[in-house]
Amino acid sequence: MQLRKSLMPFWLVDFLLLSISWWLAFWLRFNFSIPDEFNPLVWLSMPLMLGAYLLGLVLARVYRQVWRYIGLPELRQLGLGVFLGGLLCVAAVLMMRYPQFPRSVLLIHPMLVVLSLGAARAGWRTFAEHTELSPNSQPLLIIGSLEDATSALRVLKGSSQWHCVGIASPLMKEQGAYLQQIPVLGLASEIAEIARSTGATTVLLASPPGSTQRRDALLQANPAGLTLLAMPRADAWLRADGASLHKIELEDLLGREAVQLDMRGLAELFSGQTVCVSGAGGSIGSELCRQIARLGVARLVCIDASEIAVYKLEQELSQAHPHMQGIYYTANVREPERLLAVVQSHQPTVFFHAAAYKHVPLMESNNEIEAVRTNILGTLNAARVAGLCGAKKFVLISTDKAVNPTNIMGATKRMAELVVQSVAREFAATDFVSVRFGNVLGSSGSVVPLFTEQIAKGGPITVTHPDIVRYFMTIPEAARLVLQAGLMGKSGQIYVLDMGEPMKIAELARLMIKLSGRSENEIALVFTGLRPGEKLYEELLADDETTEPTPHAKLRIAKSNGLQAVQIEGVVAWVNDAGAAPSSADIRQWLRSHVPEYQARL
Structure with missing residues (x-):
């Protein structure tokens, strides 16, 4: 009662x-x-x-x-x-x-x-x-070491929905121990048997995000028909209670420990300042806006070509941060006069450029010139505007596909990096920094929304190749990386993330099938072959041969022989002369002349 x-x-x-x-x-x-x-x-x-x-x-x-x-x-x-x-x-x-x-x-x-x-x-x-133990509360098992289980029990305290009946620890030395009068009933690998003996049908994963314990628990719990819950995320701890537990998601399995930020340095950079974000309505851009808003900026200028994206962002930020002045523009970075007028009226301290075309197959045919105009000229316009308006920092959002590119998207992003380094020579008062990272879980155009949709339809899940691998990170992790690199970066530098081990796309698909509560007998996995411009694996971005360490454990600097440059006026002239429908061969040849490492894969 x-x-x-x-x-x-x-x-x-x-x-x-x-x-x-x-x-x-x-x-x-x-x-x-x-x-x-x-x-x-x-x-x-x-x-x-x-x-x-x-x-x-x-x-x-x-x-x-x-x-x-x-x-x-x-x-x-x-x-x-x-x-x-x-x-x-x-x-x-x-x-x-x-x-x-x-x-x-x-x-x-x-x-x-x-x-x-x-x-x-x-x-x-x-x-x-x-x-206070409600007769309607449900029995719950915790998977994790006693140290991890302590945090879980703190969240469950006072919950009328759950009561813990036991702990499954991965550590042999903790077997038979008690924590707050709750017994360790066995090893985490024995979770199915423990659940049968206790009558529990729900399991709370107390182990850290990205740990092998979480993946192992999924593999053990799925055949037993157990429901997996995860601890509250970092931004939910202020309201954390038993009701804030959420069903296990892909981010909980693939994520790593959160990127640690230099909060004092970021506060000095952003607090009370004006910050501008282009591509603010996209996956990375909108998360950047959320995190920047939490750092106490006085004014946040959000620019995006999509009307609906800007509207949704405005609705979210005005409710979450009513005291922040948010200014929202539907503008295109391909229009330099409009962009200059917008930015010049606010004089931002920091400019984050996230606007880009990024879908590899879509940009590989029929839309090559669009990728050139947005990813290259759009970046040029944004960088020059930041310099003309006296911004302290300009940060380009780049990609791992810019390393030895094999597709139009990667080549244009590599060109964007070179353009930024060239603009850096024009404006000594502004630090121009580029940040590369890999695939972002849940971002628009990524495999996760596609796989989710295919599972909802009953399959099959389509994967291009059984051995194709990618690096992954979560959207908040990517945004934190951008913020930290923007703070640390010196003009002309390209930052990359130490992303750990890559993951096979096929394994990702299998994890998502299991998360949905289905099996591979119900949802088929079909291999369709590599698409034009698609690599079997991305380049290692953070090894000692290609990068240099920084004071931040997860950030490294891409090695280069000084600032590389392109003749900007020649780039602008070629794109303008190319017209509305240049041939695919001409575009590829032009890109290869500026990015020698670009090897088109057809």
Whole structure:
């Protein structure tokens, strides 16, 4: 049953316990028998003692505590209150100069008070937790080490929806142990058997994101028909409770520990400043806007060619950050005059350029000139505008496909990097930085939305090649990387992320099938062959041969022989002269003349 809120004034309980402890202190002082001549002294001094201790507890704010949630911090606060009360009591008794007052009572009494008041609070919490266990709460198993399970139990505390019946730890040394009276029932690999013995149908993964324990748990739990839940994400901890648990998602399995940010440096760069983001309505651009808004910018200028994307972003940010001045433009980076007019009216300190065409097969045929105009000329326009307006930083969002490109999209993004480095020579007051990263989970045009749609239709899931591999990161992780690199970067540098181990797309598809609760017998996996311009694997972006380390563990700098440059006016002239429909061969030949490492794969 639900515990009804008690109207009982808890200070009366303390009043009674203080009085009993006072009498017990005298009783212990005189070897369990208070002499008759000291009995009046007990009662005479008791009001003085009560006033002193209650004042001490009030000064320590003990009566602002909620007994049902009492813990070590509250007990330490109680100890402080008792210490203050004891000092006041000693001072009051000495000032009153009671005749033959046994001073040892003043030492015995605080110890009794701490024991009795602490026991009362601990007992009340135990009673509250027991009576608040809802008959409708569901049994839950936790997978993770005892250290991880501690955080999980903290989230579950007070939940009426779940109650933990056991822990499955991956560590042999923790078998048979107890955590908060909850037993470790076996190894994580035995989760199916443990679930049958306890009757639990839901499992909470307490292990860190991206750990092999999470993938192993999915493989074990799926055949047993168990529902997998994950801990609240970082941005949900402020409201974390049992209800904030969410079903396990792909990000929970593939993610890594969050990129650590230099918050002091970022606050100095962004707080109270004006920041501009082009391509603000896209997957990366919109996440950049969210994270920049949290850093306390005064004004955020959001630019995107898509009207609906700008509208959705405006609705979200105006509600989440009502005190921030958000300014939203439907503008195209391919129009330099319009872009200059927009940016010049706000004079941003930092300019993030995320606007681009990025879908490889779509840009590989029929749309090559569009990729050139947006990815190259659009970047040129944005970089020059940032320099002309005196921005402190300009950050280009690039891609791993710019490394030894085999497709139009990758080649145009590599050209964009070269253009940025060339513009850097024109504007010494602005730091121009490029940031490369791999595939972003859930971004528009990525395989995850495609696979999700195919699973919803009952399959099949189409994968181009059984051995094709990619690096992956989450959208928030990519945005944090961009922010950190923008803070650290020096003009002309290209930053890359230490992305760990790549993953086979086929394995990704199988994980998504299992996350949906289906099996490969129900959802077929079909291999269709590599598409034009598609690599079997992306280049290693962060090895010691091609990059240099930085003070940030997950960021590295691409090695280069000084600033590479292109003749910007020649680039602009060629694109303008090419007209509306240049041949695919001409575009590829022109790109190859500027990006020698570009090898078209048809």
